[in-house]
Amino acid sequence: MATQKYYAQFNKYNKLFITILQWLPEEYYRLLNHDQYLYKEVELDEETQTIKGDYDDFKVVKIADQPLPVYERTLNDLARQKIEKQFSMPKQLSIICEQLTKLSESEGIDASDVKEMLSYINEVKKENRLRKEFYAEDPDYDYWTEEEEDEYQAKQEDGGIIEYDERLRSL
Secondary structure (H helix, E strand, C coil), X not given: CCCEEEEEEEECCCCEEEEEEECCCHHHHCCCCCXXXXXXXXEECCCCEEEEEXXXXXXEEEHHHCCCCCCHHHHHHHHHHHHHHHCCHHHHHHHHXXXXXXXXXXXXXXXXXXXXXXXXXXXXXXXXXXXXHHHHHCCCCCCCCHHHHHHHHHHHHCCCHHHHCHHHHCC
């Protein structure tokens, strides 16, 4: 564990920890923003340690000993991506519009605006399908499907942080 000097930066208003900054000689330290931030000299290994606490009561802790943060926003985004992978927004909208159209017809309700929207969506989807076929077949273009792109990106990221951190594999 190779420790170095750093400045721990804290919000001056509420004293919450913000980040670690590279240690600077006094003449440069004076140039930091002291109007909005407070600073304390700390010594730590940036790769394995971090700051926990606020300006008045903080300590240097091992990152590996801390619980892995999981954010609701991240989980919501993952759930949304999973749903949209199975049922894209256009597909969801088409299903809803088709059901509204059937319901309106059986109940005698005017749904001409829904029918018009559904017709437009279907036309755009048809044009998009034709466009994809053109790019896929024309040798002047290197067309990538979403699956090919995802597979290539997964290969690029192979061996990354998820391969080394067991805690992240289950997310």
